[in-house]
Structures are given as structure tokens and as C-alpha cells.
Amino acid sequence: MAEGRGAEGTNNAPDVVDEQTAVQLVYRPQSADALVGLRVRERIKRTGLLLRRVFLALWVGHWLVSAVGRGSIDVVSTVLFLFVVLVVWGYPRLQAAHVQRLIGWQGEYRATVSAAGIACRSDHSTLVQKWSVFQGYRETAGHFVLLSRDPNIMWLGVLPKRGVHEAGDLDRLRAILDQHTTRM
Numbered sequence: 001m002a003e004g005r006g007a008e009g010t011n012n013a014p015d016v017v018d019e020q021t022a023v024q025l026v027y028r029p030q031s032a033d034a035l036v037g038l039r040v041r042e043r044i045k046r047t048g049l050l051l052r053r054v055f056l057a058l059w060v061g062h063w064l065v066s067a068v069g070r071g072s073i074d075v076v077s078t079v080l081f082l083f084v085v086l087v088v089w090g091y092p093r094l095q096a097a098h099v100q101r102l103i104g105w106q107g108e109y110r111a112t113v114s115a116a117g118i119a120c121r122s123d124h125s126t127l128v129q130k131w132s133v134f135q136g137y138r139e140t141a142g143h144f145v146l147l148s149r150d151p152n153i154m155w156l157g158v159l160p161k162r163g164v165h166e167a168g169d170l171d172r173l174r175a176i177l178d179q180h181t182t183r184m
Contacts, residue, residue, distance in 0.1 A: 022114035023173040025163030029103050033143060035096035037156040040138045040145040042092070044184060045153055052088050059084045111159060113176055118146070118157065129157070136184040137177050144177060147184065 042049045063081040067073050106122040117130040134157070135149040146157035164170050177183075 021172065021176070022112050023164065023169050023176060024166075025111040025113070025159055025173075026108060026165065027111075027160050027163030028108050029100065029106075029158075030160075031093075031096045031100040031104075033158045033160050034099035035092060036140055036143045037145045037158040038092050038095055038099075040140065041147065041153050041156055044138070044147065052091070056085065056088045109163075111163065113159070113173055115176065115180065117180075118159075120157075131180040134181045136182040138184045139174070144173065146177075146181070 059081055063077055066077050106124045109120055109122050111120045119128045133149060134146045137144055137146045142161050144159040147153050148155035161170060
């Protein structure tokens, strides 16, 4: 017996995708997509954003105290301070670039969003997720960002609006998301 097939040879899929209400997205993932997802996660979770701000504030305080204490600006402290600012600013961009290296090589993605969940296919993989995986979603100007249910939001699903090719599909996609998960 083949994997995923019953004795009659039929697929044991729990839900069948309704082609009339399903929304198709076709897109190539970009680093900007991951960056949007990471920013949404950061705004909802707030821990990373708070830690980065506290870290930056401590460095600003250290730089100011050392400059006032000496009566002049130290070159080494200034270079270290600028490096810290660059790291704090660039960390999400580095993460997004890393995500792009992990998924970008797979080429074009074809996502189907339906009442059954989200099925995302590329030439090298297929991922099917039920709505129970997600705690909610947030809509941005160019994306729908789906957030995993785990407390640390370790997984994000980013659906770029540029992947929708038919008129009215964005409204149908929004309606499907609103019906099966909560807007955050």
C-alpha cells in the first residue's frame, strides 16, 4: 500500500480544496518578504524590540558618560558605538537575508489558501498547514503575515500580495483569513 493512500487507493486528505473559494498566489520569495514578517513578529512579541532598544540605550549612555568623563570624544568608543548602532539596525536585515538563502533557491512558490488551510508548493517541496497552526494574521501594505500558535512565534507565514493575479482575489483571501483565524 502506498503512503497516504487507503485500501481503495484514495487519498486520505482530511479536507478537499474548494477550487471556487480557494485563492492562488504565485510568487518568488524575496528578502523584503521575510523582513516584513520579522518586523510584524517583533511588534507583536515586543521582547526582541525591547531588548534591542535597551542594549542601544546602554551603549548610548556608556558613550556619553565616557565622553563627558574625559572631556573629549574617544575614537575607539565612538567606533564601537557606531558598530553597535549598525548591528542593532542591521540584525533584522541579516535575519531576513538568512531566511532568503534558506528558501530562495527553491524558486517560484505556488500557494493555495482555502478553507482547508494553506498549501504551499515549490519545485522541491510541499507544505500543507491547517488553520489550527496559526494564532492569527496581520495585514501590511504588501503582505499577509501569518503567525504560529507557539508562545515564541517561532514560525511565520508570509503571503505577498503581489502573488495574487486575479481581480478580487485579495478580498477573497482576506475573507478566508478572517473566517479561519483572527486579525491581530
